[in-house]
Amino acid sequence: MSVAINIEDVKKIYNGVEVIPDLSLAVKNGEFFTLLGPSGCGKTTLLRMIAGFNSIEDGLVKFDSDVINDIPAHKRNIGMVFQNYAIFPHLTVRQNVEFGLKLRKLSAAEIKEKTDEILNVVKIEQYQDRLPENLSGGQQQRVALARAIVIHPSVLLMDEPLSNLDAKLRVEMRGAIREVQKHVGITTVYVTHDQEEALAISDRIAVMKEGRIQQVGAPHSIYTRPWNVFVSTFIGHSNLFFGVIATENGARGVRFANGWFSPVENLLPAEDGTKVIASVRPEELSVRDEGLPCRIESSVFLGKYMNYTLDFGDGMVLPDQPGIEYSQDIGHAERVFANGETVKLLPNAKKFNVYTEDGSRSLIKGVVQYA
Amino acid sequence: MPESRSHFKWDFWTFVIIGVLGVFMLFLIYPLFTLFLSGFQDPYTGRFSMVNFAKFFHKRYYYRSLFNSFKVTTAVTLLAVLIGTPMAWFMSSFRIRAKRLLDVLIIISMLSPPFIGAYSWILLCGRSGVVTQTLSKVFNCEWPSIYGFGGILLVLTLKLYPFIYLYVSGALKKIDSSLSEAAESLGCSGARKVVTVVMPLIMPTLLAGALMVFMNALADFGTPMLIGEGYSTMPVQIYSEFISEVGETANFPAAMSVIMVLVTTVIFSLQKYIINRKSFVMSSLRPMHAKEISGFKSLLVHGYIWLVVALSLVPQVTVIYTSFLKTRGQIFIPGYSFDSYRAVFSTMISSVKNSFEFGLSAIAAIIVLGMLIAYLTTRRKSAITNFIDSLTMLPYVIPGSVLGITLLLAFNKKPLLLTGTAIIMIVSLVIRRLPYTLRSSSAILYQISPSIEEASISLGCSPARTFWRVTAIMMLPGVLSGAILSWITVLNELSSSVILYGGDTKTMSVAIYSEVIRASYGTAAALSTLLTIATVASLLVFFKLSGAKDVSL
Numbered sequence: 040m041s042v043a044i045n046i047e048d049v050k051k052i053y054n055g056v057e058v059i060p061d062l063s064l065a066v067k068n069g070e071f072f073t074l075l076g077p078s079g080c081g082k083t084t085l086l087r088m089i090a091g092f093n094s095i096e097d098g099l100v101k102f103d104s105d106v107i108n109d110i111p112a113h114k115r116n117i118g119m120v121f122q123n124y125a126i127f128p129h130l131t132v133r134q135n136v137e138f139g140l141k142l143r144k145l146s147a148a149e150i151k152e153k154t155d156e157i158l159n160v161v162k163i164e165q166y167q168d169r170l171p172e173n174l175s176g177g178q179q180q181r182v183a184l185a186r187a188i189v190i191h192p193s194v195l196l197m198d199e200p201l202s203n204l205d206a207k208l209r210v211e212m213r214g215a216i217r218e219v220q221k222h223v224g225i226t227t228v229y230v231t232h233d234q235e236e237a238l239a240i241s242d243r244i245a246v247m248k249e250g251r252i253q254q255v256g257a258p259h260s261i262y263t264r265p266w267n268v269f270v271s272t273f274i275g276h277s278n279l280f281f282g283v284i285a286t287e288n289g290a291r292g293v294r295f296a297n298g299w300f301s302p303v304e305n306l307l308p309a310e311d312g313t314k315v316i317a318s319v320r321p322e323e324l325s326v327r328d329e330g331l332p333c334r335i336e337s338s339v340f341l342g343k344y345m346n347y348t349l350d351f352g353d354g355m356v357l358p359d360q361p362g363i364e365y366s367q368d369i370g371h372a373e374r375v376f377a378n379g380e381t382v383k384l385l386p387n388a389k390k391f392n393v394y395t396e397d398g399s400r401s402l403i404k405g406v407v408q409y410a
Numbered sequence: 411m412p413e414s415r416s417h418f419k420w421d422f423w424t425f426v427i428i429g430v431l432g433v434f435m436l437f438l439i440y441p442l443f444t445l446f447l448s449g450f451q452d453p454y455t456g457r458f459s460m461v462n463f464a465k466f467f468h469k470r471y472y473y474r475s476l477f478n479s480f481k482v483t484t485a486v487t488l489l490a491v492l493i494g495t496p497m498a499w500f501m502s503s504f505r506i507r508a509k510r511l512l513d514v515l516i517i518i519s520m521l522s523p524p525f526i527g528a529y530s531w532i533l534l535c536g537r538s539g540v541v542t543q544t545l546s547k548v549f550n551c552e553w554p555s556i557y558g559f560g561g562i563l564l565v566l567t568l569k570l571y572p573f574i575y576l577y578v579s580g581a582l583k584k585i586d587s588s589l590s591e592a593a594e595s596l597g598c599s600g601a602r603k604v605v606t607v608v609m610p611l612i613m614p615t616l617l618a619g620a621l622m623v624f625m626n627a628l629a630d631f632g633t634p635m636l637i638g639e640g641y642s643t644m645p646v647q648i649y650s651e652f653i654s655e656v657g658e659t660a661n662f663p664a665a666m667s668v669i670m671v672l673v674t675t676v677i678f679s680l681q682k683y684i685i686n687r688k689s690f691v692m693s694s695l696r697p698m699h700a701k702e703i704s705g706f707k708s709l710l711v712h713g714y715i716w717l718v719v720a721l722s723l724v725p726q727v728t729v730i731y732t733s734f735l736k737t738r739g740q741i742f743i744p745g746y747s748f749d750s751y752r753a754v755f756s757t758m759i760s761s762v763k764n765s766f767e768f769g770l771s772a773i774a775a776i777i778v779l780g781m782l783i784a785y786l787t788t789r790r791k792s793a794i795t796n797f798i799d800s801l802t803m804l805p806y807v808i809p810g811s812v813l814g815i816t817l818l819l820a821f822n823k824k825p826l827l828l829t830g831t832a833i834i835m836i837v838s839l840v841i842r843r844l845p846y847t848l849r850s851s852s853a854i855l856y857q858i859s860p861s862i863e864e865a866s867i868s869l870g871c872s873p874a875r876t877f878w879r880v881t882a883i884m885m886l887p888g889v890l891s892g893a894i895l896s897w898i899t900v901l902n903e904l905s906s907s908v909i910l911y912g913g914d915t916k917t918m919s920v921a922i923y924s925e926v927i928r929a930s931y932g933t934a935a936a937l938s939t940l941l942t943i944a945t946v947a948s949l950l951v952f953f954k955l956s957g958a959k960d961v962s963l
Contacts, residue, residue: 092864111421112867113876119868125861129883139869183865190869 041226042102042193043068044089049098051084051250058084059250061098066194066228068103071220073229075237076247077273082230083198085247089228090196091115102193118187118225122199124179126171132182133158133167139190157189160219177208184216188223195220195227201236213240234274238262243410246270256410263390264406268398271318276364278324278349279357280331280386282317282393284309284402293317293393296355299331301388305404316357316398319391321346321366326376330385331355333363335376344368345375349384422874423790426782427798433779434801437837441820442671442804445812448819449665462665475647476669482562482634482643483627489567490623493718494574495616500711501575502582505700507712512719514949519722520572521895521945523902523919525632526938527565529926530728531556532637533935561637566630568722570623577619581612587696614684621681625674629809631905636926644670645811645905652815652909660819667812674807682803726942733935740930750936758937760914761921765941768832768917769900772839776847776896779840781882781889784851789860802848805841810905813838818909830912838906843899847892854888855881887956894952898945 044066051059059081066072074082087093089100091112099106107115127135133154140150158164161181171179180200187195200216201209217240220227231237237244238258246253246261246269253273254266265271268279282293285300292302293315301317309315322344333349340346345367356363365384367375376382393402400408452459466472501509534541535556545551554560585608593599593607631645638646648670652663703711736745737753754762787799808816817838821828828834858881866876904919911920918941925934 090864090868092867111872112864113870113872115868116870117868119865121859121861121865123859123861125859125865127862127866127880127884138866138871142870186865186869196868 040191040193041068041224044194044226044228045099045101045103046085046089047099047101049085049088049100050096051081051088051093052096053084057250059088062250062252063098064245064252064255066226068226069224071217071227071229071240071242073231073237073241073244074247075231075234075244075274076253078232079249080247081250082232082247084250086196086198086228086230089194090117090119116190116193118190118192118195120180120183120187120195120197120200122202124171124176124183124203126174126179126182126186128171131168131170132163132174135171135182136167136186136189138186143190153189157185160188160222161185161215176204177212180204180212181215184219188219188225192225195225197227197229199231200229202231202233209236216240238274246273248273252409254408256407260406260410264401264403265318265392266401266406266408268316268318268394271392271394272360275320276362277318277320277392278363279360279398280317280319280351280355281357282315284311284313284315286311292388295331297331299329301386301391303388303391303393303403306393307402307404309402314396315402316394316396317386317391318394319386321364322368323387323390324365324384325387326367326382327385328383330383332381332383335378335380335382337378338376343370345372347376422872422877423786427786427790427794430779430783430786430798431794434798437817437841438801438804441816442808444820445664445667445816448661449668451661451664453661462662463669465662466666466669472647472666475642475644476673478559478641479628479643479645482559482566482641483624485559485563486566486570486627487620487624489563490571490574491616491620493567494571494619495578497571497715497718498575498578498582500715502579502698503701504703504708504711506715512715514953515719515723516572516575517949518942518946519719519726520569520576521898521902521949522726522942523632523904523922523938525636525904525919525923525926526729526942527569527725528561528633528636529922529931529934529938530725530732531561531565533728533732533931534724557637557639558641562634562641562643565633565637565725566627568718568725569633570626571718571722573623573626574616574619577615577622578612581615582608583697585611585698587698590698618681618685621677621684625677625681625806628674628677629811629905631809631811631908632923636923645809648815649811649909652811660815663815664819667815670809670812671807674809678803678807729935729938729942732931733939735932735935737932740928740932742932750932753933754936754940758921758933761916761918761937762940764832764835764915765901765918765944768835768839768915769897771832772836772843772900773893773897775836775840776844776900777889777893780844780847780851780892780896781885783844784848784855784885785877785881788852788855789863802845805843805845808841810842810903811909813842814906814909817906829910830915832915834910835907835915835917838910839900839903842903842906843896846895846899847889850892851885851889854885857888858884890952890956894948898948901941901944901948 044064046062046064049059049062050057062085074085076082084093088095091107091110095108100108102115127138130138136154136157137150140153145153158167161184163178163181163185166174166178171182174182183200197216201212204212213236229240241258243255243257244261245255248269254261254270261270262274265274268277271277272279281296284306285292285294287300287302290302291306292300294300295317331351333351336348336350338345338347347365347367349363349365351363394400395402449462450458450460452461500506501512506512533539536542539556556564589607589611590603593603598606629645631649634641634643634646635649642650644666648663648666651666652660655663733750734746734748735742735750736747737743737749783798783802786795787802805813817834818829820826821834828837862884863876863881866880867873871879902919903917904923907917907920908923911917916924918937922934922937922941925931925937
């Protein structure tokens with residue numbers, strides 16, 4: 040049966056380095072939960088700690104209320120899908136899927152029934168007698184998924200399962216994974232560094248950086264209301280502006296460095312004059328008669344959007360950003376702009392986010408780190 | 411606050427580590443320790459002293475053998491490089507007719523026992539050899555003596571150049587043709603390309619191969635023993651000192667063995683250093699294209715290759731031919747017969763049986779140990795498995811005759827009285843030939859993704875079962891490619907067996923050797939032929955089973 044996973048204050052040390060200093064997390068029963076972060080953030084390490092392939096230096100990992108720290112990997116009843124598929128090359132597709140069932144001492148009839156069913160669910164029946172070397176990457180990953188699910192594991196763990204596939208197949212497979220996961224209703228922990236994939240597939244996402252959880256939440260809230268500047272720039276693109284808290288005509292809001300005032304309704308209490316970072320996504324800007332003046336540096340046409348790189352001049356934006364961008368929705372644009380043109384861009388006051396000066400937390404009401 | 415949970419766990423691999431360490435301690439460390447101890451002992455008082463070493467370096471009779479060894483070994487290495495390198499270059503850059511056959515013939519000439527080479531060159535060009543006799547009778551001219559330095563050089567070179575050939579061919583195969591094309595696109599072609607691009611790329615491999623030849627030549631016992639006559643090399647000297655000292659403590663041969671091991675250790679370390687430091691990681695998607703050649707050039711290239719291959723096959727042919735000659739007692743008389751085979755089957759069948767019994771037991775142990783140790787040292791890296799890894803290097807630096815003496819010294823007393831038993835024969839075979847299988851097992855393990863094992867474990871298969879059900883099966887092709895070398899060299903093993911054998915444990919190689927010493931050439935030839943057949947048959951079975959086209963060193 041599927042279980043909830045409770046991770047309490049776990050610590051991981053590799054060669055004397057604290058890869059994960061102290062991490063707690065709760066994954067609900069039946070949930071599709073994604074660990075997302077840049078490489079080296081500890082997401083795979085954490086997954087392998089749940090699987091039992093990495094030791095746990097401190098803290099507890101529980102399936103429901105049972106501590107599993109000392110249970111060896113092969114007795115944890117987990118299903119695991121690997122980045123490189125890890126299909127047994129010497130067994131046929133069917134034998135691969137039966138592998139775990141045979142270890143569970145089921146009757147031959149039961150094994151056949153379960154195998155047939157899962158082969159059907161993941162749509163690889165027609166390849167069942169082939170050797171893996173004759174399968175495409177996507178088909179191999181379907182075999183891996185079937186093999187992991189057929190044993191009815193307590194949890195399904197997936198370690199970047201789509202990163203070896205090409206872009207088109209990736210989109211197709213993530214739909215298949217999501218569908219199968221909902222069909223069998225199994226608690227799933229999914230590791231990826233691809234934010235688009237995470238947004239598309241997950242019930243909830245945990246964004247990690249340097250072994251620490253940055254934010255946990257549903258894809259929509261993580262994207263629209265990131266907890267800190269790291270999350271806002273890691274998930275999607277955000278332009279970071281210097282700003283101060285100000286009050287104008289009784290309305291509280293953010294004053295940008297050029298003096299432009301943008302009222303923000305749901306600001307947390309903060310004194311006027313407090314330095315902040317205003318984080319504005321490229322699609323939260325629009326061309327108006329007044330706002331933030333800037334010069335178009337270059338543009339990239341992406342079909343639905345025109346993506347402009349902007350120059351706001353000195354002192355407006357934080358230094359060392361990968362690029363200041365504005366996405367112009369081609370569907371509603373009156374005209375496109377030429378390089379070197381000067382325009383005024385208005386940030387959408389209802390959408391953009393405001394952070395403390397150090398970028399460590401949001402100043403918007405109702406934004407929570409763990410949801 | 412939860413307590414720390416990183417405590418040590420006993421699992422299957424812990425027991426394997428303990429078992430492997432136990433085996434190495436008993437059959438390698440303890441005997442070597444005994445050898446060193448014995449070498450530093452005064453033969454009369456039993457006290458610690460350097461007297462044995464002093465004796466060795468004072469008397470020309472003794473230290474000469476060390477010089478002889480170096481002289482002949484250096485000459486062999488140079489010649490092997492000079493013969494093997496162009497051969498590899500020709501075979502990979504030109505379209506050579508019957509390349510496949512040539513490759514197999516070269517491997518056969520390499521894998522046949524070296525002393526058969528010595529012995530058949532004696533049959534041909536020795537004092538009463540066919541060629542010698544014919545020349546003196548018909549043309550009344552003298553054939554230069556085959557005995558001594560020249561003979562050893564001839565036999566060992568023809569036996570060992572295949573190492574260079576196979577190493578360099580391997581390196582050439584790994585050079586992607588784009589490298590060569592890149593050089594040409596930059597205006598560098600012909601000889602200049604070979605010197606500035608190809609040579610530097612194969613140099614590390616060539617050096618490693620050369621040192622391999624050096625080690626083999628240095629440690630070879632059978633060839634200098636048979637054909638060297640007065641020209642004594644270290645292994646021969648050690649053997650004869652040891653034989654003449656039986657019953658005593660063997661301190662002096664032990665000291666000589668120590669010197670030998672020190673020398674080989676230096677060379678081996680050098681080789682390791684070169685391989686680690688200077689080899690390039692290359693993977694070729696498009697290997698070099700073999701060019702068509704014709705006319706005089708083709709004649710020259712083919713002529714060269716066939717000459718070398720034919721020369722190196724002369725021993726096999728001679729031996730097979732001789733085995734069918736009619737004999738009376740030990741003398742050949744005109745005509746052909748199966749006399750020699752009859753003699754073998756009536757009096758020496760036990761040696762054939764022994765060879766296969768010991769060989770099969772040894773190869774079984776080698777495969778199991780090789781796979782387990784390879785797994786430990788690649789997948790369970792720790793201080794202990796690193797130690798085990800370095801222990802597995804020891805067989806490379808212990809020449810066969812030295813290993814024989816080492817084991818004999820260590821196991822000639824109760825409670826560890828194993829001298830003259832089958833066990834000690836098998837143990838020496840396992841120690842000596844484990845490295846081939848071990849190396850190929852490690853190599854294939856590096857190609858198997860650890861996540862395959864994790865997949866099996868996550869499905870509920872315990873680590874020990876996973877090893878046998880998944881990892882071992884996937885390792886098999888790689889293991890086999892090393893095991894075939896182990897098996898063939900086990901079958902042909904002489905230098906340690908000749909010291910360790912007892913009345914009931916004579917193997918084919920030992921029997922051939924003693925028949926040659928007794929000048930009973932007919933039976934020796936028949937036995938050698940059987941050995942060659944076994945070797946070739948094993949190779950063919952291997953090629954058939956694995957689909958491989960050559961053996962990897």
